[in-house]
Amino acid sequence: MVFRIADPFDALLDWQRALDSVRHSDWFGAGTASSGAFPPINVFRKEDDMVLIAEIPGADKNKIDIQVKDNQVRLSGKKEITRGDGVSVHRRERSSGEFDRVLTLPAEIDAGKVKAEYRNGILAVFLPRAESDKPRSITIG
Amino acid sequence: MSPQDLEVQQKKELESRxxxxxxxxxxxxxxxxxxxxxALTVTMEMPGVDKQNIDINLEKNILAVTGNVDFSAYDNLEPLYAEYNVGNYARRFTISSKIDQNAIAAAMEDGVLTITLPKTKEAAARHIKVR
Known part of the structure; x- marks a missing residue:
């Protein structure tokens, strides 16, 4: 992937607006997607396609399972924390456990072309829109 | 015991003086x-931070850790739906002088930073036998 330098402040403002609007929108419609479930997810549009980004720090990428069907994405897996024996804990803020969540997207996904990468604790799933779902221009004859 | 279900932890914004x-x-x-x-081990979750963008600074017993997120990865992406905000990370701890400050080591893996602070020999626990 080739990235250009972005203005971080601009990107943040956009996020904030999206965050604020989410409470008043039913963009995802009815589904099992629930806000507050782990992992927290951001969805972006990249031309015709969508990119799902989730923060799962410290997960084993072999234990993250991604399933795509029609317009739904399911993320499940395990986030484990290994603590040694005989340690005394001074502070414990990190959480561990299992997660499983389904997200309903507003467009059909071409499941065969989905790509995912896990880097620096961030899971990115590239979700190409299905050809059958793309709008078509119609010429008036 | 079955593992607990994970819940989202809301990110807390840094309040700095x-x-x-x-x-x-x-x-x-x-x-x-x-x-x-x-040793004392400090483990921090900094998703999205590359190990080159972490700054660990120890001065006057204050361990200051800063992690910067590479925002250019989000270039060309238009947000549609958001559940969390993205930003840099920063935190400071006052550590005791019993730490061997020259032997501090750090490792970054999958967005988790682990800092190992070895204790000085004098401070390490010793078992004393009663004769």
């Missing part, structure tokens, strides 16, 4: 601190 000259938000990374007989 100083102001930065750079724009952008700073969040407090979720941190675990463990102690063994010979």
């Amino acid at each position: 100083e102001e930065t000259t750079k724009t952008g938000r700073y969040f407090v990374p979720f941190t675990d601190i463990h102690e063994t007989a010979d």
Whole structure:
């Protein structure tokens, strides 16, 4: 992937607006997607396609399972924390456990072309829109 | 025992007494601190931070950790739906002088930073036998 330098402040403002609007929108419609479930997810549009980004720090990428069907994405897996024996804990803020969540997207996904990468604790799933779902221009004859 | 279900932890924005000259938000990374007989381990979750963009500074017993997120990865992406905000991470701890400050080591893996602070020999727990 080739990235250009972005203005971080601009990107943040956009996020904030999206965050604020989410409470008043039913963009995802009815589904099992629930806000507050782990992992927290951001969805972006990249031309015709969508990119799902989730923060799962410290997960084993072999234990993250991604399933795509029609317009739904399911993320499940395990986030484990290994603590040694005989340690005394001074502070414990990190959480561990299992997660499983389904997200309903507003467009059909071409499941065969989905790509995912896990880097620096961030899971990115590239979700190409299905050809059958793309709008078509119609010429008036 | 079955593992517990994970819940989302809301990110806490850093409240700093100083102001930065750079724009952008700073969040407090979720941190675990463990102690063994010979070392103190600080584990911080900083998803999205590359190991080159981590700055660990120890001065006057204050361990200051800053992690910067590479925002250029989000270039060309238009947000549609958001559940969390993205920003840099920063946190400071005052550590005891019993730490061997020259032997501090750090490792970054999958967005989790682990800092090992070995105790000085004098401070390490010793078992004393009663004769």
